[in-house]
Amino acid sequence: MRRYMEGISILIAILLLLLGTIWLGRSGNVKRRSCRSRNIFRIETSHPLRRDFSSYISCFGKVVSKRKVGIISLTDGRIVDIKVRDGSFVKRGEILFVIGGQEVRHKIRMLKKRINLLKREESILKRIVHIKKEAVRGRIAKRGDLLLARQSLLNIEADLASLKEELPSFKDSLIIRSPIDGIFLNRKVCLGQDIEKGMHFADVISRDIRIIAYLFPPQGVRLSERFVLIELASGEKLKGRIVNVIPEKDLEGATIIWIEGKEINGLVPGEYVSGTILLKTHRGVLSVPKEAVVQDENGNSFVFVKKKKGYEKRKVRIGMEDGKYCEISGISEKDEVVVKGAYELLFRKFAKTFKVPD
Numbered sequence: 001m002r003r004y005m006e007g008i009s010i011l012i013a014i015l016l017l018l019l020g021t022i023w024l025g026r027s028g029n030v031k032r033r034s035c036r037s038r039n040i041f042r043i044e045t046s047h048p049l050r051r052d053f054s055s056y057i058s059c060f061g062k063v064v065s066k067r068k069v070g071i072i073s074l075t076d077g078r079i080v081d082i083k084v085r086d087g088s089f090v091k092r093g094e095i096l097f098v099i100g101g102q103e104v105r106h107k108i109r110m111l112k113k114r115i116n117l118l119k120r121e122e123s124i125l126k127r128i129v130h131i132k133k134e135a136v137r138g139r140i141a142k143r144g145d146l147l148l149a150r151q152s153l154l155n156i157e158a159d160l161a162s163l164k165e166e167l168p169s170f171k172d173s174l175i176i177r178s179p180i181d182g183i184f185l186n187r188k189v190c191l192g193q194d195i196e197k198g199m200h201f202a203d204v205i206s207r208d209i210r211i212i213a214y215l216f217p218p219q220g221v222r223l224s225e226r227f228v229l230i231e232l233a234s235g236e237k238l239k240g241r242i243v244n245v246i247p248e249k250d251l252e253g254a255t256i257i258w259i260e261g262k263e264i265n266g267l268v269p270g271e272y273v274s275g276t277i278l279l280k281t282h283r284g285v286l287s288v289p290k291e292a293v294v295q296d297e298n299g300n301s302f303v304f305v306k307k308k309k310g311y312e313k314r315k316v317r318i319g320m321e322d323g324k325y326c327e328i329s330g331i332s333e334k335d336e337v338v339v340k341g342a343y344e345l346l347f348r349k350f351a352k353t354f355k356v357p358d
Contacts, residue, residue, distance in 0.1 A: 067205070079190065084096055126153060183207060207265060215257065240263065245258075286331065316328050
């Protein structure tokens with residue numbers, strides 16, 4: 001009985017082994033069929049189309065004023081009034097600051113006191129000169145004494161005239177006016193602040209501005225007088241013109257250009273902008289999608305052209321490009337070009353299936 005049970009167990013084991021082998025064989029066939037089905041790829045063809053292509057170069061720059069004038073204090077004192085708001089447009093001669101304070105009042109009092117003193121001295125010397133003159137006529141005094149008196153009077157009159165000019169000039173220096181038409185910026189003082197002579201208050205920047213931009217142009221490209229499309233952070237686009245190309249490059253090798261134009265005169269100095277420069281345009285040239293072009297290990301460009309008995313690999317030249325298309329030469333409008341599946345034709349071994357010539 002024991003031997004009988006062992007025989008049945010062996011028989012069942014052999015049967016299970018056979019069934020497993022059959023199942024694994026079928027599974028392998030399914031996988032191979034699945035792999036073969038995945039190897040089939042889709043090929044699409046199309047005729048070349050005529051399109052316009054343009055070549056551009058980008059630049060980045062900063063808006064600057066052609067002229068900036070610093071506002072400098074001409075005397076010690078205190079800021080007692082600020083007449084304009086930061087960033088506002090001011091006209092030439094418009095009052096920006098008023099300077100006052102105890103030091104200013106003290107200096108004005110001292111100037112007036114010296115003027116009054118010199119006026120009294122002048123009056124006395126005039127009487128002395130008159131007396132000396134009469135004495136010389138009466139031969140009571142020497143002519144040399146009259147000349148000395150006149151010289152003293154001339155000195156006093158010169159000092160008095162100087163002080164009379166200094167007082168209004170000093171008062172004028174207390175009123176800080178704009179030297180040009182422009183924008184009031186970079187204020188560095190506040191109301192009530194003590195200041196010193198020669199201190200830099202603020203700047204007035206001319207509204208006549210330019211953009212100093214940087215770019216890396218292709219070799220041999222002429223940039224002078226080209227138009228530039230300026231794009232602002234807001235998305236607004238303005239037109240400018242290159243008026244100067246700096247001969248020397250910056251430390252990073254970039255070319256520096258100046259851009260000017262009526263449309264950019266409303267920009268604020270200090271603003272950063274980007275620009276686009278049109279280099280050249282080709283109109284109505286043949287084009288194909290970029291994915292239609294393949295390259296071999298030597299960097300040569302090819303397309304596959306559909307023929308009656310398969311596909312012909314044809315060498316082409318590529319010109320300008322845009323987002324999805326490229327300019328092409330070496331084919332005609334009548335050629336039916338592979339636009340999808342070109343790389344599969346190049347790299348996979350489908351020579352027999354598609355009859356691709358070597």
